Amino acid sequence: MTAQTLALPPHYRLQDVLAFHRRDSESVAEQVATQSLRKGILLDGAAAVLSISFDHASTPASAHYSVDLDGDASDTALTQLDEVLYNILGLRLDPQAFCDFAADDGLFGPLTRAQPGLRVVQSATLFEALTWAIIGQQINLSFAIALRRTLIQLAGRQHSSGLWCYPDAAAVAALDAEALTSRKFSRAKADTVLRLAHLVSDGSLSLQLSAHNDIAQVSAALLAVKGIGPWTVNYGLLRGYGYADCSLHGDVAIRTALQRLLGEDSKPDLARTEQLLARYRPHRTMAAAHLWASLHPRSAD
Numbered sequence: 001m002t003a004q005t006l007a008l009p010p011h012y013r014l015q016d017v018l019a020f021h022r023r024d025s026e027s028v029a030e031q032v033a034t035q036s037l038r039k040g041i042l043l044d045g046a047a048a049v050l051s052i053s054f055d056h057a058s059t060p061a062s063a064h065y066s067v068d069l070d071g072d073a074s075d076t077a078l079t080q081l082d083e084v085l086y087n088i089l090g091l092r093l094d095p096q097a098f099c100d101f102a103a104d105d106g107l108f109g110p111l112t113r114a115q116p117g118l119r120v121v122q123s124a125t126l127f128e129a130l131t132w133a134i135i136g137q138q139i140n141l142s143f144a145i146a147l148r149r150t151l152i153q154l155a156g157r158q159h160s161s162g163l164w165c166y167p168d169a170a171a172v173a174a175l176d177a178e179a180l181t182s183r184k185f186s187r188a189k190a191d192t193v194l195r196l197a198h199l200v201s202d203g204s205l206s207l208q209l210s211a212h213n214d215i216a217q218v219s220a221a222l223l224a225v226k227g228i229g230p231w232t233v234n235y236g237l238l239r240g241y242g243y244a245d246c247s248l249h250g251d252v253a254i255r256t257a258l259q260r261l262l263g264e265d266s267k268p269d270l271a272r273t274e275q276l277l278a279r280y281r282p283h284r285t286m287a288a289a290h291l292w293a294s295l296h297p298r299s300a301d
Helices: 014-021 075-088 096-101 108-114 126-135 141-155 169-173 177-181 187-201 215-223 230-241 252-262 270-278 284-295
Strands: 004-007 030-032 036-043 046-055 062-069
Touching: 014 030, 014 036, 036 075, 046 075, 062 075, 096 108, 096 284, 108 284, 126 141, 126 187, 126 230, 141 169, 141 177, 169 187, 177 187, 215 230, 252 270, 252 284, 270 284
Parallel strands: none
Antiparallel strands: 004 062, 030 036, 036 046, 046 062
């Protein structure tokens, strides 16, 4: 594919994007440098590597991207590429609506002014986001990253360049629980990942939004899956859809950030956290993003 250029919005925070995709130090599926990103992806079932280089000297800043596909580029693959690109660059959700909404707010007004351009970076696909949410349940980040790497190497596809592509639902559904539990997945986590993969693969659970399958219906269907609770659903909606109104009141880091913001001696409990975040409907996703960022502030790029 011939290289193409995408203009980036003002105050684009490149380091946030690179940090999200740099999580795995072994770089099996993503390779991140100071001004570039390579990610293995599946496009219409074919292994591909998306290469992006960033130019901040231009006005506006821009991303130059190309795809090396193991196979022919179908129309479906090109459509999927557009979706993937917007997801991994954090361009799905415009952050300005929350900044305007919270401009005069005593808690979040100062946060939005301190972190201009903050965005929600997403996983490449819905299935990747949801499985990542399941994998990350109640374990530390480094262990979650190791389990994610295991899943990629067990069920993913390796591009001709050597970079791995995150597996699709059908590939994960082809695994058995023992393949995961023998590699440090808990039985409950393995069963939940496989259960989701089977439901998506056989069409019992549709993740695609449509006039007949909105966010509320997808959320309800996910909650009905054994092993998936409200935190997993909301985190999956945030990383998978870039949905604007996810309530992450069950997230420990969110509660820690609120404690600091409020200047209190202990974290607010779940009920109070939910009540506090409810004030920011329909922008609770960006409220969560600013709370997370307040724990590890970065300068804007």
